[in-house]
Amino acid sequence: MDKKLTINDIAKMSGVAKSTVSRYLNGGSVRPSTGQKIKKIIEENNYEPNVFARLKAKESRVIGLTVPGFDSVTTPRLVEVIVEYLKKNDYTPLIMHTGNKIAEEIRSIERLKNMNVDGIMVLATGSTKEYEEVVEKLQIPILFLGQRFPGANSIINDDYNAGYKIGEYIGKRDFEEVYLLWVSKEDPAVGGERQRGVIDGLFSCGKEPTEVIETSFFYEDAVHNVEKLTEKLKKPAALICATDRIAQGAYKVLYEKEIAIPDEVSVVGFGDYETGELMRPPLTTVKFDWRNWGESSAETMLQMIQQKPVSVIQVNPYEFIERKSVR
């Protein structure tokens, strides 16, 4: 008999759902009559469960989750949504912290695999050849969030178009100077795609950035860089900030130097932190629907564990939030 018999075939032959066969193989409860039917077909056909099915037979109902760090607004709230969704589905998340380092991300993935997790979700920082090889050999479902990972499943934000929208919004207005306060291209999504979108958006209005100033994701670095910048900028100027956190750093400096927002210096960010509407003037920004992002990511992970079909790349949409920080 054909050794390549699949769970799908068994399902068809026994007239039950694929998930029922899978549950039976994993020792879950099925109706006794159904169980007997499946058993008979398996025995008659010398069915050999494949590696993945065997792995699943000892499923841990634990899902690994690696995060670059919690010193951000986006990560903690995204983790909250994912954790809540996984728990509701009787999975326990096990969280590892990668310190925003690819080497640690790889090590965490290997460690989680050795702990026999059913799948791994990665709030990703980037990729390397070595990393891609590790992922390719992994044998358990892995899903990347926030970065497009070559050859693996990813759920990313629509960074390019969000950037384009902001670039265009600023480009249509009259400013003496337009500065980008941006993170390094080592972060492909924010540093790469989002910035490319902003620059293309400005360009579509015949404008270009006066300067792209490199800063980190940290508030303190933004404060430092904007302090230096205020010594030279020509008003009215616009500061396009890679994240709301960076925009907050800009606000702090502009408040202290009593530079009027938005009349002298306009500011925009990305992220729509809860506090954006509390800033004075309220911050114009872009919102990525993080609740939808977290839930659809967790659901995709569950579908992957159940060997259901999922799209290799999913894109989380953005929403433009116009407030009062641009003249």
Add this chain to the structure above:
Amino acid sequence: MDKKLTINDIAKMSGVAKSTVSRYLNGGSVRPSTGQKIKKIIEENNYEPNVFARLKAKESRVIGLTVPGFDSVTTPRLVEVIVEYLKKNDYTPLIMHTGNKIAEEIRSIERLKNMNVDGIMVLATGSTKEYEEVVEKLQIPILFLGQRFPGANSIINDDYNAGYKIGEYIGKRDFEEVYLLWVSKEDPAVGGERQRGVIDGLFSCGKEPTEVIETSFFYEDAVHNVEKLTEKLKKPAALICATDRIAQGAYKVLYEKEIAIPDEVSVVGFGDYETGELMRPPLTTVKFDWRNWGESSAETMLQMIQQKPVSVIQVNPYEFIERKSVR
């Protein structure tokens, strides 16, 4: 020969540090000559490592960390500091999320223990009899953060005195009404101690709260409760908020209803979030030194793993940050 020979004795007899003996016993690298010296003494004295030393012999260099949730400003930044400190000392943190539920906290502790972690740090939510029994039987070091846990080591914030300071600060001023926007007493530290401090501080000035309004740690609930409150309060009023997050909710409502802060309604919080200085007017609050808290907690955990003496209760001090949100 005396069977009760300790690592300490071996260290003295071989003239090396206790940590070197420990490293040798755990299969770590020591100088060959030192190793021979220790080996000789152990053999001559029929040294039997005790249960704990044997546990340590298979040390995982993994430390479990349970958190109630990341939907807060304090938890993510505290976790960052702890993780950084542990990693610097070659420990890998494994993080579990308890959803602010004691039952899940207990389950996470048991799970982490079964994963053979060297110690467990708990960002704690409270305690029960059952919980205390689990902790008592644990056999590996456990440290509670933020809540005093009966019979176990804890590092807590100086919530009572911080509350007292704020109560006194508001009590000394003239308000028609003073409202507390507070979390439930189910949280013993913030709901209990901190609130008791505020009320005692007000009382020391001959004042008492007009009403204690129960709210959650969430921004949305604060917004909802302050909206209802603004319909009845007599100005000038003061709102003492259990956390800065709650104070942010108050600001949002007061902005929307165009009620002047601080002249009509004064607001204070606890927590000193980064954004407090960006609010207009900047928020008067209390800061707990979370960096020191995180670092000393992680260091205490390491000391416990190394069986060094540590204080059962350690208190993290507060600092009053006077800004412009109180008339």
